[in-house]
Amino acid sequence: MDCGIETRCIHGNLEKFEKDKTGAVSFPIYQTATFAHPEVGVSTGFDYSRLQNPIRERLEKVMASLEGGTDAFAFSSGMAAVTALMELFKPGDHIIAEADLYGGSIRLFNNISSKNGISFSFLDCSGDNIENYIKENTKAVFIETPTNPMMNVTDIRKISETAKRHNLLLIVDNTFLSPYFQNPLKLGAGIVVHSGTKFLGGHNDTLAGIIVTNSEEITEKLRFIIKTVGSGLSPFDSWLILRGIKTLSVRMERAQANAERIAAFLLKRPEIKMVYYPGIKGTRAYEICKKQARGFGSMLTFETESRELALHILKSVKLIQFAESLGGTETLLTYPATQTHADMPEEARIKNGIIDRILRLSAGIETAEDLINDLEQALY
Numbered sequence: 001m002d003c004g005i006e007t008r009c010i011h012g013n014l015e016k017f018e019k020d021k022t023g024a025v026s027f028p029i030y031q032t033a034t035f036a037h038p039e040v041g042v043s044t045g046f047d048y049s050r051l052q053n054p055i056r057e058r059l060e061k062v063m064a065s066l067e068g069g070t071d072a073f074a075f076s077s078g079m080a081a082v083t084a085l086m087e088l089f090k091p092g093d094h095i096i097a098e099a100d101l102y103g104g105s106i107r108l109f110n111n112i113s114s115k116n117g118i119s120f121s122f123l124d125c126s127g128d129n130i131e132n133y134i135k136e137n138t139k140a141v142f143i144e145t146p147t148n149p150m151m152n153v154t155d156i157r158k159i160s161e162t163a164k165r166h167n168l169l170l171i172v173d174n175t176f177l178s179p180y181f182q183n184p185l186k187l188g189a190g191i192v193v194h195s196g197t198k199f200l201g202g203h204n205d206t207l208a209g210i211i212v213t214n215s216e217e218i219t220e221k222l223r224f225i226i227k228t229v230g231s232g233l234s235p236f237d238s239w240l241i242l243r244g245i246k247t248l249s250v251r252m253e254r255a256q257a258n259a260e261r262i263a264a265f266l267l268k269r270p271e272i273k274m275v276y277y278p279g280i281k282g283t284r285a286y287e288i289c290k291k292q293a294r295g296f297g298s299m300l301t302f303e304t305e306s307r308e309l310a311l312h313i314l315k316s317v318k319l320i321q322f323a324e325s326l327g328g329t330e331t332l333l334t335y336p337a338t339q340t341h342a343d344m345p346e347e348a349r350i351k352n353g354i355i356d357r358i359l360r361l362s363a364g365i366e367t368a369e370d371l372i373n374d375l376e377q378a379l380y
C-alpha cells in the first residue's frame with residue numbers, strides 16, 4: 001500500500017510486528033540484551049541486541065519508508081552514524097565535503113578520519129563546481145542542505161549527476177529538513193544520514209542517529225559495521241524516536257509556520273542586518289529548495305548589527321532558550337561562533353560567514369506571537 005508521508009510517520013510500511021500477540025498499539029520495548037535460541041541452528045530472528053533488537057528494527061523500517069530507501073540503521077547519536085559512515089572508506093581515500101557542515105562532522109573529519117588516512121577537501125558545494133576538485137582517489141561527496149548554520153542550499157539532483165559521472169558516493173545529511181520535507185535518495189543520493197536527536201525525536205530529550213540507503217552493497221557493509229563497533233541505538237531510545245516520528249508531520253508544519261513569522265519580523269528590524277532562511281522569496285536558496293523539497297524548514301540564521309547585540313539577545317530572551325541543538329518543540333537560539341562551530345578553524349569559520357554577530361534560531365512549536373514578543377523585548 002502506497003500511503004502518504006503523514007501515515008507512514010505513524011504506521012511505517014504497515015507491516016505488523018508478527019511476534020506481538022497482545023495487539024499493543026504502541027510498539028513494545030524489548031529491554032533485553034540477548035535472545036534465547038529454540039535449538040542449535042534455529043533463531044527467532046534476534047540473537048543479541050548489538051546486532052538487532054525488535055524496536056530498533058521497527059524504527060529502521062519506518063525511517064527506510066520515510067526516506068524511500070530499502071534499509072536503515074539507527075545509531076546512538078548522529079555523530080555515531082557519521083563515524084560509522086567513515087568506516088566505509090580506507091586510508092588513501094579522499095572525500096569532498098561541504099565547508100559549512102555541522103561542526104561536529106568537521107571535528108570528526110579533521111581529527112579522527114584524517115588520522116585514519118582519509119583526506120578531505122572542504123568546498124562551498126552550493127556554489128563551487130566540485131568537478132574541479134575531484135581527484136583519482138576521490139570516493140565520496142558529503143553535503144548538508146540547507147547548511148548549518150549559513151543555510152546555503154545545494155542542488156541535490158545536479159550534484160548527484162556529477163557524483164554519478166565520477167563514480168562517487170553522494171552522502172546527504174538531511175537533518176535540517178527531515179524526511180517530511182526532503183528525500184535526497186529520490187534525488188539521486190546514495191546515502192542519507194540524520195541526527196535523530198533533532199526533528200525525528202523532536203523533543204530535545206534523546207540522542208540518536210539514522211542512516212538510510214537503497215544500495216544492497218552499502219547495507220551489507222553497514223550491517224557488519226553496526227554489529228562490530230556496537231553503536232546501535234538502545235531499545236528505550238528507539239522507542240522515544242519512534243514516538244517522536246509519529247508527530248513529525250504536524251511538528252514540521254507548525255515549526256515552519258513559526259519560522260516564517262519570525263523571519264518576517266526580523267527582516268523588518270533595522271538592528272538585524274541579514275536573515276538567512278530558505279523560505280525568503282527571491283533568494284537563490286528559495287528557488288533551489290522549491291525544486292527539490294516540500295518545505296523550507298524551521299531553521300534560520302540572522303546577523304545582528306553588533307556582537308554586543310547578539311550577546312544581549314542571548315542574555316535577554318525569556319521564553320526562547322540559549323542552547324545548542326535544534327528541531328525540538330522548544331525554540332532555541334544558538335551562538336555558532338562559540339558553540340556548534342567553536343572547534344572549526346577560525347579562518348574557515350569566518351570565511352563561511354560564521355562571524356560573532358551571527359545567531360541561529362530553531363523555531364519550536366510555541367505560539368508565534370509569544371516568540372516574536374520575546375525577541376522584540378530582547379532587542380535592546
Ligand SMILES: *Cc1c(COP(=O)(O)O)cnc(C)c1O
Nearest residue numbers: 077078079102173175195197208
Ligand atoms: C546535531 C547534528 C549532527 C550530530 O548529531 P548528534 O545527534 O548530536 O550526534 C549532525 N548533523 C547535523 C546537521 C546536526 O544538526
